[in-house]
Amino acid sequence: MNKIYDYLKKVKVFYLASQDGDQARVRPLGALAEFEGRIYIVTSKEKDVYKQIKKNPKVEVTAFDGKTWIRLTGVLEEDDRIEAREEMMKQNKEALENMYSVDDGKMTVLYFKEGQAVFSTFAGDREVVEI
Numbered sequence: 001m002n003k004i005y006d007y008l009k010k011v012k013v014f015y016l017a018s019q020d021g022d023q024a025r026v027r028p029l030g031a032l033a034e035f036e037g038r039i040y041i042v043t044s045k046e047k048d049v050y051k052q053i054k055k056n057p058k059v060e061v062t063a064f065d066g067k068t069w070i071r072l073t074g075v076l077e078e079d080d081r082i083e084a085r086e087e088m089m090k091q092n093k094e095a096l097e098n099m100y101s102v103d104d105g106k107m108t109v110l111y112f113k114e115g116q117a118v119f120s121t122f123a124g125d126r127e128v129v130e131i
Contacts, residue, residue: 015063016059033088073117
């Protein structure tokens, strides 16, 4: 789990794909947290991505550092606990403080409840990490 988190933190921007009916939707994200041994992302309950994930929690994240890339495929689950939102804010204060507060009714955090990360290179190297 640490390898996945460390990689996504290092690249700073990663891309999350969700499903909108029969159309894939991809958007950049940058805030994530490691909390209680899980990887968390954040969004607003008012955004389309939240509605898409609620309908179909299967997502994929990808990022590229110039030499290697990751594809993290998994299932997201919402965590309604204030402690999870507080940890997200703590780990991403600068990025999130002007958008959310832990009790604004909009901010929500989701964690990968299951999944698999594949680290790859153009040389064909491949490492699989299970969540």
